[in-house]
Amino acid sequence: MNLSNCAFQVADARTLFLADESVDAIITSRLFMMLDRKEDATGEIFRVLRPGGVFFLAEPLTPFRAQIPLAIMRSLGWLMSFFGEAKTYDNNVQVHVLTPRAFSDLVHSEPWERVVQWQSNHYQYAVCSKRELAAQEIRTENYSKVGRK
Numbered sequence: 090m091n092l093s094n095c096a097f098q099v100a101d102a103r104t105l106f107l108a109d110e111s112v113d114a115i116i117t118s119r120l121f122m123m124l125d126r127k128e129d130a131t132g133e134i135f136r137v138l139r140p141g142g143v144f145f146l147a148e149p150l151t152p153f154r155a156q157i158p159l160a161i162m163r164s165l166g167w168l169m170s171f172f173g174e175a176k177t178y179d180n181n182v183q184v185h186v187l188t189p190r191a192f193s194d195l196v197h198s199e200p201w202e203r204v205v206q207w208q209s210n211h212y213q214y215a216v217c218s219k220r221e222l223a224a225q226e227i228r229t230e231n232y233s234k235v236g237r238k
Contacts, residue, residue, distance in 0.1 A: 122185055135201075140222045148186070
């Protein structure tokens with residue numbers, strides 16, 4: 090894909106090597122079911138989002154839905170080994186589906202300005218918005234940057 094207005098990066102969501110307030114939007118799907126220290130990831134996401142930035146997350150509601158992508162990745166890794174392009178996936182990865190309450194608690198673990206949550210038959214979703222800077226804060230921030238040069 091030749092996309093000039095976005096970037097894709099593989100990283101540990103609990104320790105992102107990105108500058109503070111440097112990202113406009115982050116999308117995750119089926120991430121938190123595989124992480125320990127989930128709040129570390131939401132903290133990092135909040136840290137790197139710019140004021141006004143948006144975080145979208147989707148997590149399965151059932152263990153069956155959670156296992157499907159892992160089974161497919163493991164199967165594809167095994168098939169690719171026949172072509173010399175082996176990619177192994179840890180068969181010991183434990184999947185922990187978040188209950189709706191745990192999902193809500195995770196989403197609200199950061200001081201988002203606005204959170205919208207909903208569910209479908211199989212997934213739970215949230216869109217979290219980081220507060221935009223007020224005009225006074227922007228003037229102060231710009232003054233601080235000029236003063237640091």
